[in-house]
Amino acid sequence: MSLSREDLAKYPFCREAREYISSLGFTIDEVFHPDFSTNLDRAFERIESAVRVGRVETKLVDLDLEIFSFNIAPIILSVIGDNALSMRYAVAEAKRVYEELRVDEDYKLQLISVNSFNWRVKLIRPGAFQIFFADFLQFSPVFEAFNWKLVNRSVVGGWVYVSRGELARLISERVKGEIFNKSSQPMPSITVPSNVVDRIEGLRKIFSSYRKVLEAEEVKGPVVESAMPPCIRSLMNGLLKGESMPHMARFTLATFLLNVGRSVDDVVKLFIASADYDEKMTRYQVEHLAGLRGSRTKYSTPKCSTLKTFGLCFPDDFCISKRVKHPMTYYKLKVKGSGVRDVEKGGSD
Incomplete structure (x- = not known):
């Protein structure tokens, strides 16, 4: 076919x-x-x-x-x-x-996976596939939900079982x-x-x-590590472990760090841990996000609903209790509520 x-x-x-x-x-x-x-x-x-x-x-x-x-x-x-x-x-x-693939015929998802991306994918039965673990791990780390972690998957001989919807998610992430x-x-x-x-x-x-409408206000003052939202902490941990990060994850992490006061040099150095690190290209992209190149506009961090769409949002109790809708809002509320910035600035006795 x-x-x-x-x-x-x-x-x-x-x-x-x-x-x-x-x-x-x-x-x-x-x-x-x-x-x-x-x-x-x-x-x-x-x-x-x-x-x-x-x-x-x-x-x-x-x-x-x-x-x-x-x-x-x-x-x-x-x-x-x-x-x-x-x-x-x-x-x-x-x-x-994603919307097209998740309701399309199974053989088309397999053909696209194999012919366009060189993934190893088998159709097991209607709506069920196996994908080789190395191909699964190319993009699954971005989906922080419990069921996307390899240790929680059914794996036989290196092959990971996935549904049609899950394979569609992996393909759409590759396309993005x-x-x-x-x-x-x-x-x-x-x-x-x-x-x-x-x-x-x-x-x-x-x-x-x-x-x-989408931009969040830039936070002034020294960076408060303890106020980082869970999505950013997870991205930083994954990066430091050398995990592969899809583009939305990199974009989110870089824009957040720049907007809370990290320098371009600091952000570039952080990405050294990335397996495909290219200092020249990384610096160019980070400087662009910082508003030092191109349109000269400093870019904002994606809001929570966008991060949720791409599996990058996994709220903690603070997110839920405060109904946080943007990572920058989480950070500002944490800083304001803890008073840690006052301590760092010598403003508290």
């Missing part, structure tokens, strides 16, 4: 979709050509939908349009050069992919990372027509207005 053209439109990240685009001779230089204006329009529509509602709708009226627009959107985002916008788009597309990677990489020299520049500026303004 193989994927249909409709499947490629729903899952335009897969290997078969990339091969289809390549077979038509499409190159990056043609992205902004007038002949591709319809594809460009749909790509902008995908990004704007991600900004406004946090989701991208699957439209199967024109299958080629879906395939091309999905692969053009990261190019637009790369030209814009705003990692926060790239992450919001990646998250929105990942949600769409790939989109963010492509969207946040500097673009090679490419001429952007003036009319497209105007549309890009319009998109920047739309995102800027939404960013103001």
Whole structure:
């Protein structure tokens, strides 16, 4: 069995979709050509939908349009050069992919896993799969729920049992990372027509207005380690153990530490423990998040509902009792309530 053209439109990240685009001779230089204006329009529509509602709708009226627009959107985002916008788009597309996959036919999930990601996945029975533990561990650490820990899984001969929904989650996390990677990489020299520049500026303004709603106030003063929320403590512990961290986890940890007063150097040094650490790239990305590059805007930490969507939120009693909705709120309430900052500043007897 193989994927249909409709499947490629729903899952335009897969290997078969990339091969289809390549077979038509499409190159990056043609992205902004007038002949591709319809594809460009749909790509902008995908990004704007991600900004406004946090989701991208699957439209199967024109299958080629879906395939091309999905692969053009990261190019637009790369030209814009705003990692926060790239992450919001990646998250929105990942949600769409998850919703499609969790109700699709089993063989399609297996085909995508094996052919597009080189994962070792077996279909055991309807709705049930086995994935090799090394492939499972690529992304499962981001899901902090009890049932995602390998010690709590059914494992036989190195193969981990997963449901269709769980495999869909793993695939969507991989897709999110790939989109963010492509969207946040500097673009090679490419001429952007003036009319497209105007549309890009319009998109920047739309995102800027939404960013103001999403941003949390930066905390001033010395960093109070004991006030860190449980989500951040877990991310830091995982990083220090050398665990693989998906992009949303890295984005969350870096933006939080920067917003509570950590320096760029401190954050870069923390990521040395990462298995795929690249100092030059890490510094570039952290400086971008700190507002020292690109749009010169300091990025905010994702709110709790967003972290929950990606399995990064596991509230403690303080979160629940205070109805905390943002990691920065947790931190500020803890600092204010404990008086520890006053002690550190010499303000208490």
